Amino acid sequence: MGAGHNFQKFVTAILDLSNSKEWLEAKPEWELHAVYHDASLRACECGHEPINQICIIKNRDNGNEAEVGNVCVHNFMQLASRRIFAVLKRVRAEITKSLNPRSLELFARRGAISESEMAEYLAYWQKRSNMTDEQRSQKLEINRRVLEFWDQESARLAAAFRTNGLKPR
Numbered sequence: 001m002g003a004g005h006n007f008q009k010f011v012t013a014i015l016d017l018s019n020s021k022e023w024l025e026a027k028p029e030w031e032l033h034a035v036y037h038d039a040s041l042r043a044c045e046c047g048h049e050p051i052n053q054i055c056i057i058k059n060r061d062n063g064n065e066a067e068v069g070n071v072c073v074h075n076f077m078q079l080a081s082r083r084i085f086a087v088l089k090r091v092r093a094e095i096t097k098s099l100n101p102r103s104l105e106l107f108a109r110r111g112a113i114s115e116s117e118m119a120e121y122l123a124y125w126q127k128r129s130n131m132t133d134e135q136r137s138q139k140l141e142i143n144r145r146v147l148e149f150w151d152q153e154s155a156r157l158a159a160a161f162r163t164n165g166l167k168p169r
């Protein structure tokens with residue numbers, strides 16, 4: 001774990017937004033809501049800065065949200081943020097690579113792809129069966145759409161954070 005990610009400070013901030021005041025009970029209240037890239041210099045709730053890989057985490061029970069860094073979400077909350085940032089980077093570098101199930105779930109929830117597109121993508125490409133030309137082009141189209149959605153959402157959420165520290169709903 002990198003230096004400067006203060007666990008106690010992070011936990012205190014998240015507990016403040018949680019229903020339970022016990023970390024092990026409060027942690028499962030939270031889910032990964034969105035991920036985006038922000039090139040500006042900003043700090044995580046743990047005090048670490050700068051963070052560029054931003055995670056919006058949302059509390060299932062009370063609807064509270066927090067924007068924190070990928071490292072803390074991975075290390076302290078064990079949500080799949082690191083795998084999602086990694087696969088986006090991989091697909092950005094090589095468009096024929098595959099998105100992973102966690103990223104497909106997230107982007108389906110965000111509305112970038114439909115539930116049926118997610119199901120097809122998983123069915124075709126997790127089995128690694130021979131793909132038809134049509135399936136191959138559908139996969140590329142979904143990859144490009146997800147990256148474009150991610151860029152647009154990143155620009156929108158980063159601008160919103162600079163304006164008011166909050167996300168537009």
Ligand SMILES: [Zn+2]
Nearest residue numbers: 044046069072
């Ligand atoms: Zn942090």
